[in-house]
Amino acid sequence: MIETRGLAVTYGGRCALQPLDLRIPAGESVAVVGRNGSGKSSLLRALSGLERAARGEVILHARSCEHHRNSIEIAYIPQRSAARWELPFAVADVVAAGVRRAWWRRRGPSDRAAVAAALSAVGLDGMDTRPVTELSGGQAQRVLIARALVQQPNLVIMDEPFAGLDTATVQAVTELLESFVADGNSVCCALHELDIARSTFSRTVALTDGLIVDDGPSSKVLDVAGVERIFTTKALA
Amino acid sequence: MNWWAWVVEPLQYDFMKRAAIATVAVCVASPMCGVWALSRRLVYFTDAMSHGILAGIAGAAIVGGSLLLGGLLAAVTMALFVSFLIVRARAPEDGAIGVVGQGLFALGVMGISLQREPRALTHILFGNPLTVSATDVVVNTTLSAVVVVSILTMQPVLLATTFDPAHARTVGIRVGLVDATLMVTLSLTVVAALATVGALMAITLIIAPAVTARMLGRSLHHMIAISVGCGLVSGIAGLLISYHAGLPTGPTVALVAVAQVGLAAAWVRPAGAMRRTLVHDRNEQARL
Numbered sequence: 211m212i213e214t215r216g217l218a219v220t221y222g223g224r225c226a227l228q229p230l231d232l233r234i235p236a237g238e239s240v241a242v243v244g245r246n247g248s249g250k251s252s253l254l255r256a257l258s259g260l261e262r263a264a265r266g267e268v269i270l271h272a273r274s275c276e277h278h279r280n281s282i283e284i285a286y287i288p289q290r291s292a293a294r295w296e297l298p299f300a301v302a303d304v305v306a307a308g309v310r311r312a313w314w315r316r317r318g319p320s321d322r323a324a325v326a327a328a329l330s331a332v333g334l335d336g337m338d339t340r341p342v343t344e345l346s347g348g349q350a351q352r353v354l355i356a357r358a359l360v361q362q363p364n365l366v367i368m369d370e371p372f373a374g375l376d377t378a379t380v381q382a383v384t385e386l387l388e389s390f391v392a393d394g395n396s397v398c399c400a401l402h403e404l405d406i407a408r409s410t411f412s413r414t415v416a417l418t419d420g421l422i423v424d425d426g427p428s429s430k431v432l433d434v435a436g437v438e439r440i441f442t443t444k445a446l447a
Numbered sequence: 448m449n450w451w452a453w454v455v456e457p458l459q460y461d462f463m464k465r466a467a468i469a470t471v472a473v474c475v476a477s478p479m480c481g482v483w484a485l486s487r488r489l490v491y492f493t494d495a496m497s498h499g500i501l502a503g504i505a506g507a508a509i510v511g512g513s514l515l516l517g518g519l520l521a522a523v524t525m526a527l528f529v530s531f532l533i534v535r536a537r538a539p540e541d542g543a544i545g546v547v548g549q550g551l552f553a554l555g556v557m558g559i560s561l562q563r564e565p566r567a568l569t570h571i572l573f574g575n576p577l578t579v580s581a582t583d584v585v586v587n588t589t590l591s592a593v594v595v596v597s598i599l600t601m602q603p604v605l606l607a608t609t610f611d612p613a614h615a616r617t618v619g620i621r622v623g624l625v626d627a628t629l630m631v632t633l634s635l636t637v638v639a640a641l642a643t644v645g646a647l648m649a650i651t652l653i654i655a656p657a658v659t660a661r662m663l664g665r666s667l668h669h670m671i672a673i674s675v676g677c678g679l680v681s682g683i684a685g686l687l688i689s690y691h692a693g694l695p696t697g698p699t700v701a702l703v704a705v706a707q708v709g710l711a712a713a714w715v716r717p718a719g720a721m722r723r724t725l726v727h728d729r730n731e732q733a734r735l
Contacts, residue, residue: 258617286617293611297486300666307607310618314600341666342610361618 211236211396212257212284212365216266219252219420226252227420229266234398236364239391241407241428242400244417245441250400251289253417254367257398258286285358287368290350295342301353302338305329308357328356332386348379355386366390368399372406384410408432416440457690466576466686466696469587470643473636474652474682476591478674479598480636481657482667483629486609490654491541492529492630495548496637497650499525502551504571504646505558514571515586518641522634525551530627574645574697576686583642590639597632605629606667643682648697652678655704659711677707 213233219226227249234240242250255261257268270283285308305325306317317325329335332352345353351371358366366387372380380403387397387410401407407414407428414431416424416439423440424431431440457463484493500518507517525547532543559568570578579587598605608615608625615622633653640649656677657670664670685700692699 255613260613260616284617286614288611288613292613294486294609297610298664298666298670299606299610300668303603303606303667304610306603307610307615308618311603313604317603339666357614 211271213269214257214266215269217253217256217263217268218265219249219256219261220264221252225264225420227256230420230422232415232422232425234365234396236396237391237394238413239387239397239411240399241411241414242398242417243402243404243407243414243432243440248417249420250417251369252420254286254369254398254400258284258367260286283364285361285363285366287354287358287366287371289369290347290354290371290373293350293354295345295350298341298343300338301329301334301340301342301345304342304353305338305356305360308360310361324360324362325356328360331359332356333382346379347374348376348382351375351379351383352386355383359390363395365396365398368397370400370402372401372403380406404432404437453691454687457687462577462579463686463690465579465581465584466643467683469579469584470576470682470686470700471679472588472591473640473643474678475675476594476598477636477640477649477653478656478660478678479671480594480633481653481655481678482660482670482674483598483605483609484633485654485657485661487605487626487629489629489633490650492544492548493633493637493653494650495544495552496522496525496634497646499548499551499555500634500637500641500646501555501572502558503555504568504641505555505562508562508568509558514568515583515638515641518571518646519635519638521551521555522638523631526630526634527627530623530630534623534626570645571641572645572647572697573695574641574643574648574700576643576690576696579642587639587642590635594632594636594639597628597635601625601628601632602667643696644685644700645697648701651701651704652681655701655708656681659704659707662708662711662715677704681707 211234213231215231216229217227218229242253244250252261256263302325305328306321309317309321309324311321325338329338332355334349334352334356342350342353371383375383384406391397399411411428413426414428415422416431416436418440424436430436458467484490500521503517503519503521504514507514529543529547532538532547533540562568604620604625607618607620608622612622636653637646637649640652644652656674659677660670660674664673681700681704685703686696688694688703689696689699
């Protein structure tokens with residue numbers, strides 16, 4: 211469904227992602243793991259169309275797209291801390307930001323129904339008028355997932371969605387992702403929680419210094435030897 | 448004199464009627480724009496713009512053109528130039544604003560120094576209801592209407608790009624264009640406020656009601672309603688107080704707006720503590 215060919219990302223001459231090939235077919239959940247600065251976020255941002263490829267290309271449905279930000283099939287959920295949770299916006303307004311519409315078009319009944327359905331799917335029924343300032347970390351993460359679901363995407367890309375969540379909320383979020391994947395969609399998620407990667411994601415891609423050092427079934431990539439290899443060794447240039 | 452006469456008596460004069468209409472229009476538009484300026488951390492930009500438009504005003508005075516038009520040209524030029532520096536040249540935001548704003552301000556001071564009667568421009572800097580003409584009323588209300596319609600139309604994209612600009616980009620919103628449009632809208636607001644509160648006090652009418660609203664409001668709609676209410680109270684009360692006490696209008700309006708922030712700050716601490724307790728209790732109940 212989505213793949214990269216020789217994709218490289220650089221920031222001011224510093225190579226954040228070395229040329230890599232990656233393919234994420236429909237119905238697969240992929241965990242991206244690695245140390246801080248290993249290139250996880252750069253990979254996700256490049257897949258989402260937020261970073262231009264310094265080299266290589268991102269291919270969606272066999273069609274090369276240098277900058278496919280207009281693809282409604284991909285929903286990107288940045289790190290929770292990237293959003294302005296201190297502003298008292300209503301939950302429904304934040305979720306509605308996922309609805310693609312022209313500037314001048316007001317939110318119609320169908321948009322409101324889509325927002326209500328997305329909130330219901332993440333278990334936040336009746337919280338549409340609640341200001342986001344009053345949400346817990348888990349509720350905030352669910353709001354971001356609802357905002358992604360309202361796009362009706364085929365691929366959800368998430369950057370560290372489990373950071374700072376308690377066990378019950380992690381369980382709720384993983385169940386949401388599993389049901390999304392069970393419907394034939396894909397998830398690509400950067401995370402540090404290796405136990406969640408093992409239990410929830412069918413495949414794990416390990417990055418070190420912007421290079422894929424391992425790619426395969428999560429149980430294999432994240433076994434004891436694999437974890438040691440990913441987190442203690444340098445990538446071979 | 449009873450309070451009704453205190454309010455109505457000034458309105459028997461045509462110049463006060465014109466000033467009141469222009470002030471009400473500006474006091475609706477400015478706070479609405481201010482809510483977004485504050486939320487998007489554009490307070491410094493607004494401040495710099497209120498100084499930067501001096502270049503256009505001085506230029507218009509030199510060539511004998513419309514001061515409002517001159518101010519508008521300088522404001523829009525500043526908005527577009529700052530946007531260009533930030534979006535295209537990737538200059539740091541506060542640096543771009545500082546350089547362009549202070550550059551235009553320096554030009555303005557130079558232009559004013561070339562005037563035979565620099566004091567003739569004082570009303571543009573601090574506002575004076577005596578100088579509000581019928582044309583000013585039409586220009587002010589038109590500019591204010593444009594600002595209100597723009598802000599209401601852009602509200603969904605403003606919310607999306609303010610809350611999470613990275614996500615907004617992925618759903619096809621051109622964040623740089625939204626930023627530029629908001630800056631141009633802010634420039635229209637500053638120019639609309641020229642005749643009534645003056646260039647240097649415009650920022651207070653834009654930002655202070657928004658700060659009050661931010662402290663008291665629990666949602667975007669609350670914030671907009673509170674800020675417009677505070678703006679109207681500041682404008683009308685400031686106009687009347689300045690008339691009766693013989694004070695300059697712009698600073699009086701600004702001080703009323705600042706006083707509201709003080710009152711809100713005094714109120715919000717006990718109210719905030721109570722609300723946090725209620726939210727905590729509700730979260731605890733949900734957890735159980």
